[in-house]
Amino acid sequence: MLPFARISKQAPLKAPLALCMLSAALWMPVAHADEYADINRLIRAGQNADALNKADQYLASKPRDPQMRFLKGVILAETGKTADAISTFVKLTEEFPELPEPYNNLAVLYAGQSQFDKARIALEMAIRTNPSYATAHENLGDVYAKLASQAYSKALQLDSNNAGVPPKLALIRNLFAPDARGVKPTPTPAAAAPVPTPVAAPAVAQQRVQPPAPPAAEKPATQAPAAVAAANPEVQSAVQEWAKSWSAKNMTAYLAAYSANFVPPNGKSRKDWEQERRTRITTKGNISVDVSELDVQMSDNRATAVFKQHYKAGSLVSNSRKTLEFAKESGRWLITKESTGG
Numbered sequence: 001m002l003p004f005a006r007i008s009k010q011a012p013l014k015a016p017l018a019l020c021m022l023s024a025a026l027w028m029p030v031a032h033a034d035e036y037a038d039i040n041r042l043i044r045a046g047q048n049a050d051a052l053n054k055a056d057q058y059l060a061s062k063p064r065d066p067q068m069r070f071l072k073g074v075i076l077a078e079t080g081k082t083a084d085a086i087s088t089f090v091k092l093t094e095e096f097p098e099l100p101e102p103y104n105n106l107a108v109l110y111a112g113q114s115q116f117d118k119a120r121i122a123l124e125m126a127i128r129t130n131p132s133y134a135t136a137h138e139n140l141g142d143v144y145a146k147l148a149s150q151a152y153s154k155a156l157q158l159d160s161n162n163a164g165v166p167p168k169l170a171l172i173r174n175l176f177a178p179d180a181r182g183v184k185p186t187p188t189p190a191a192a193a194p195v196p197t198p199v200a201a202p203a204v205a206q207q208r209v210q211p212p213a214p215p216a217a218e219k220p221a222t223q224a225p226a227a228v229a230a231a232n233p234e235v236q237s238a239v240q241e242w243a244k245s246w247s248a249k250n251m252t253a254y255l256a257a258y259s260a261n262f263v264p265p266n267g268k269s270r271k272d273w274e275q276e277r278r279t280r281i282t283t284k285g286n287i288s289v290d291v292s293e294l295d296v297q298m299s300d301n302r303a304t305a306v307f308k309q310h311y312k313a314g315s316l317v318s319n320s321r322k323t324l325e326f327a328k329e330s331g332r333w334l335i336t337k338e339s340t341g342g
Contacts, residue, residue, distance in 0.1 A: 039071050048079045065315050066096050073105065082109055093125070098311075098318060098340070100126040100133045107139055111146070119143045128266070130320070131341040232296040235303045235326055238333040242324070243289040243309075249281055259327055259334035288312040291322075301328040309340075 035058055042051035055072040059065065073088035086109050092102040103126035110119040120143050126136035149169065156165045238257065245253035255274060264273035281287065294307040302325070309322040325337040 036067060036071065039068075039075075043071070043075060043078065048075050051075050052079070062315070064095075066092060066099065067315075070099075070102065073102070077105065077109060082112065085109055093122075096316065097125075098129060098320075100130040100136060103129065104133070104136050104139060107136075107143065111143060116143050116147050116150070120147070129340065131339070132321070133341070232298060232303065235296045235298075235305055235333050236294060238326060238335075239291055239294060239305050239307065239324060242335065243291050246281065246289045247287050249284075249287060251278055251281065254281070257335055259329060259336045261327070261336055262334075263337055265339075284313040286313070302326065303328075303333065 035054070039051045039054050039058075042048070042054065052072065052075045055068055055075060058068050059072065062068065069088060069092055073085050073092070076082075076085035076088060086106060089102040089106045089109070092099065093106065096102070103122045107119040107122035107126070110116070110122060120140065123136050123140040123143060126133055127140065130136075152165050152169050155162060156169070159165075242254070242257040245251075245257065255277070262270070264270060268276070288311070290310040292308045292310065294305060297304045297306075305324045305326065307322055309318075309320050311318045311320070320340050323339045324335050326333045327336045328334075
């Protein structure tokens with residue numbers, strides 16, 4: 001698999017494919033902070049056996065805790081137990097598809113097995129979940145470069161007289177050279193031997209990644225924020241009622257907040273999307289969805305609401321930027337499109 005290495009934080013433009021930690025915004029309640037902190041310290045100290053033992057002890061009583069399962073996946077990846085790490089991250093993406101970090105780490109592990117198409121798909125899912133996830137964007141660039149390298153190598157194999165291909169291969173080799181642009185990996189643990197490839201594979205770095213804060217929605221220069229909010233009470237009310245219905249698991253009211261013209265994400269049909277939402281919402285324990293920093297932009301019978309969404313379901317806590325697009329239909333403001341991040 002790919003070598004595990006720690007990279008320089010000063011590397012401009014280019015960094016190795018990065019195995020990340022779950023972002024701070026998604027960490028679990030303070031009651032368990034000490035357990036997470038202890039295991040993180042053991043991982044940083046290279047005491048993976050002790051870290052894994054503590055993680056297993058914790059999960060014996062709290063088997064669904066996403067944060068601890070994520071940490072266990074990182075430990076398994078660090079110790080070369082790639083198949084087990086992949087299984088751990090796959091299950092997290094299935095049960096908590098709103099978290100982008102498990103997709104990113106899946107991509108790193110797939111790339112270590114030269115499964116670059118799978119890595120690409122996982123990274124695209126991470127970015128779809130959080131469009132402002134810089135690490136996933138960078139990793140996706142690395143994967144595209146690797147796929148390009150394979151395509152160029154195949155082209156050269158089929159036509160050795162093609163003078164345009166070697167310079168492109170050389171460019172990619174330089175891009176991933178271990179000492180390129182100040183990136184200097186540390187010695188690779190014996191358990192993680194690199195796979196020989198025509199182009200040096202990106203190193204996997206265990207680093208704590210915190211996605212950049214999404215930019216605040218632009219407000220018209222001629223109108224103060226307070227005036228914008230005051231001018232749109234109906235849209236504000238529609239957002240709050242949507243969050244209230246979700247929190248109460250009132251599926252009739254929740255689904256009624258969406259227009260018949262709503263476009264479900266990922267190309268799903270409206271029927272499949274509704275069934276998925278029913279299953280995900282009604283099978284949770286207590287749910288809390290709160291809205292803050294709500295900003296509404298108007299254009300005739302259209303409106304765009306941008307806000308911070310504070311979501312909690314059991315031990316899962318998530319804070320993200322949310323955008324809802326509305327259209328006024330028969331006197332009601334209904335959701336026509338929604339997205340997270342950005």
